[in-house]
Amino acid sequence: MIGYIDKIKQISKQILEDCKVDMVIGFRRGTVPMMNEPCVAKTEDDVDQFVWDGHCGINLANYLMGRKEKIGIVAKGCDTRNIVTHIIENKIDRDQLYIIGVPCKGMIDRRQVNNRFEGVREVIDQGDTVKIIGADFEEKLDKTDLLQSNCATCTHPNPVIHDELVGDPVEVPTDIDQWADVRKIEAMSTEDKWGYFDDLLKECIRCYACRNACPLCYCPTCFVDESTPQWVGKSQDPIDVRTFHFLRAFHCAGRCTDCGACERACPVGINMRVFTQKLEKDCYDLYGWEAGLTTDVRPPLDTYRADDPEEFIK
Amino acid sequence: MKIININKADWNTGLKKTADGYRLIGPVMDQGFYLFKPLESGKVPDMGFTNTRLSAKGIIYPQSQTLFNYSLDPNREDHHLLTEPEDAHQLTVVIGIRPCDAAAFVQVKRNFDAPDYQDPYWLSAYENTVLVGLACDQPGSTCFCTTAGGGPYHEDALDVLLVDEDDQYLARVVSEKGAAFLAKAGWTETADNDLVMKTIATRKEAAENRISSTIKTNNLADAETMAIYDAPFWDDVAFACINCGTCTYLCPTCWCFDIQDETHGMSGQRMRSWDSCMFPLFTLHGSGHNPRGQKVQRVRQRFMHKLKYYVDKYEAGIQCVGCGRCVDQCPVNIDIRKVCELMNNAGKQSVTCAA
Amino acid sequence: MAHMGVESERIHFSWVSSAESTKFVRVVNEVTEAVRALGPNRRFVKSHGLDRQSYDEKAA
Known part of the structure; x- marks a missing residue:
């Protein structure tokens, strides 16, 4: 993963020089630990600020919508799945893109690191290990223990479409139950489910970072911002907060790739992925569908097939 | 300026004494980060925080606030009247607010207390709030208060500034409101002496030196x-x-x-x-x-x-x-x-x- | 809805043709009975603004 950056820079410079693209979207070094900032390079000099490590968790597919330029984009497995979804939904044209695919070993969960260590000054991704440096301590940990929870259960770490790969595909784990959390909630009583989500959402400040970090949330006007009619109240009423999260998740059904952008963006650490994961699981159970794997098949929610399950209709 | 010595052994009992006159709010750790929350039924503030995830602004200016209720139902006695919510701001004390958050109220006040218009909701809440600040000995790596007009021991915007000194808090009394609160808690032992002043000054300097992040604002005012x-x-x-x-x-x-x-x-x-x-x-x-x-x-x-x-x-x-x-x-x-x-x-x- | 903690007995889907009047009656009766057996919905109801007491009285 560490060696990728040279290749990323080399490809980026090449496609800019060859005028294959007008710009390349990548990451530059952030100003706080574990944060890299999405940025755009239009010249070869700009490319020199690119970085790649386990702090590139933001989903860059989010920056493609509606753009007219020819774009190079550095993309992890999940990013490419969202690019596929964008192509299917006509948000971007495949021909506009030069996808620099990055086989991904997972992103570091900055919230977990900050919760475990006080005063983290620097976190260095060393490949299999992570060095955490504070004002008066230094620790080395296995990266697998610090991954974002969606990365720990990721089954598609390799880019599903790309024009070039920056390294050999990584091994795909096979013995993973990616929906363990969902099963836990499914097993709860109705009462407990209600309470679980009440508790989950109690600190939500409705900043909409989850929505805005999500590549799927590109509606010109979100339903929470509609005023005629007004679907959802604007206050901190728990029912309004819940309605927002719940309906947003529904809008992602059959489209969500569990990239974790929403959870990563949340300033108060809410794991709203438990909503979208349920729908992801249902789509898999009902339609055998995983979002963003191919541009050749229409997603289940915009197609009808005679054998669609319909047991719920009485 | 008056300094009161609060023995930490008397801290919780003192706070409890104030509960029948003040609504107590303080930093509480939940879900991995700190927030200001009402300290109900004897809950004590957790003073071991760097800064709360959300600022203290919501105490005076809640994220959602009912301004008034109304009804057009002719069967109700108060129909066609605007009624204020019953829980209008009670006398509140914020324990452990950082000097930066308190300074923010002064900045925000310029907007809510302008010559042409005074916001009654914000102002009544502000006037009914006592800010008992906690000096910041371990500022975070992204803190830059010293070049933003404040400092870790900045007390102008506070009613009381607490300095954490081993098994005691040295409380600098900044305002009458602050003095009244301390008296209610039964903390009366004054400690105005050179040694205490020197201790505070030393700690203050050390804290300021720990602020590693700075900004420059010198050209902003004159710029086009x-x-x-x-x-x-x-x-x-x-x-x-x-x-x-x-x-x-x-x-x-x-x-x-x-x-x-x-x-x-x-x-x-x-x-x-x-x-x-x-x-x-x-x-x-x-x-x-x-x-x-x-x-x-x-x-x-x-x-x-x-x-x-x-x-x-x-x-x-x-x-x-x-x-x-x-x-x-x-x-x-x-x-x-x-x-x-x-x-x-x-x-x-x-x-x-x-x- | 059920995943979020709304009782699944409140949620019904049916397909009724305009020619299936008896099925329509049956479905409406079934839904009504199922919901009546559960009692008033207390979840997904905004508590403020709505006068809770009069809401409960109405629901009783």
């Missing part, structure tokens, strides 16, 4: 507004922004709100909730036109307001206290310190490149 507004860096600054409200909602000095009526049948209420200049809806006109329809315009507005318009309008520095929350929590790492540097440099005659 349009020179900054039209500066070439805004596209680059705004590229990563996802236009969420994290920075504005976490910011102790952001004050914008939206007013809505919520109606249920014949009755309803008028509410105000925080709003954010990052949202397109914030400036959408009834005509459908949006003067800040593009992301870059909204990002620029936020920084221009904090670092230029406010500076020019009130001539009292920037609208930022350097608490570092927006820097820490921005999902895409947009850093006000960096933007401030760009803006400050753009204000110079000869523009030099930002590091």
Whole structure:
């Protein structure tokens, strides 16, 4: 993963020089630990600020919508799945893109690191290990223990479409139950489910970072911002907060790739992925569908097939 | 200035004594971070925090607030009358507020207590709140209060400043409100002597030296507004922004709100909730036109307001206290310190490149 | 809805043709009985603004 950056820079410079693209979207070094900032390079000099490590968790597919330029984009497995979804939904044209695919070993969960260590000054991704440096301590940990929870259960770490790969595909784990959390909630009583989500959402400040970090949330006007009619109240009423999260998740059904952008963006650490994961699981159970794997098949929610399950209709 | 010595052994019992006159609010750790919460039934504030995830602004200016209730139901006695909510702001004390969050109230007050208009809700809450601050001995790595007009021991905006000294708090009494609260808690042992003063001064200097992050604002006031507004860096600054409200909602000095009526049948209420200049809806006109329809315009507005318009309008520095929350929590790492540097440099005659 | 904690007995889907009047009656009766057996819905109801007491009285 560490060696990728040279290749990323080399490809980026090449496609800019060859005028294959007008710009390349990548990451530059952030100003706080574990944060890299999405940025755009239009010249070869700009490319020199690119970085790649386990702090590139933001989903860059989010920056493609509606753009007219020819774009190079550095993309992890999940990013490419969202690019596929964008192509299917006509948000971007495949021909506009030069996808620099990055086989991904997972992103570091900055919230977990900050919760475990006080005063983290620097976190260095060393490949299999992570060095955490504070004002008066230094620790080395296995990266697998610090991954974002969606990365720990990721089954598609390799880019599903790309024009070039920056390294050999990584091994795909096979013995993973990616929906363990969902099963836990499914097993709860109705009462407990209600309470679980009440508790989950109690600190939500409705900043909409989850929505805005999500590549799927590109509606010109979100339903929470509609005023005629007004679907959802604007206050901190728990029912309004819940309605927002719940309906947003529904809008992602059959489209969500569990990239974790929403959870990563949340300033108060809410794991709203438990909503979208349920729908992801249902789509898999009902339609055998995983979002963003191919541009050749229409997603289940915009197609009808005679054998669609319909047991719920009485 | 008077200094009261509070033995930590008397801390909880003292707080308990104040509970029948004051609503107590203090820092509480929950879900991995600190927030200011009401300290109900003898709960004690957890003073071991660097800073709370959300600022203290919501104590005086709640995220959602009912301004009044109304009903058109002729069967109700109070129909066609506007009634204030019953829980109008009670006398409240905030334990452990950081000097930066308190300084933010002074900045925000310029807006809510203007010569032409005084916001009754904000002002009554502010007047009924006692700020018992906690000096900041271990500032965070993104704190830059000392170059944002404040400091870890800054006491001007507080009623009491607590200095944590081993098994005691040295409480500097800043206002009458603060003195009354301390008296209610039964903390009366004065400690005005040179040794205590020296202790506080030493600690203060050490804390200030621990602030490793700084900003420069010296050119902002004299700069041509349009020179900054039209500066070439805004596209680059705004590229990563996802236009969420994290920075504005976490910011102790952001004050914008939206007013809505919520109606249920014949009755309803008028509410105000925080709003954010990052949202397109914030400036959408009834005509459908949006003067800040593009992301870059909204990002620029936020920084221009904090670092230029406010500076020019009130001539009292920037609208930022350097608490570092927006820097820490921005999902895409947009850093006000960096933007401030760009803006400050753009204000110079000869523009030099930002590091 | 059920995943979020709304009782699944409140949620019904049916397909009734305009020619299936008896099925329509049956479905409406079934839904009504199922919901009546559960009692008033207390979840997903905004508590403020709505006068809770009169809501409960109405629901009783």
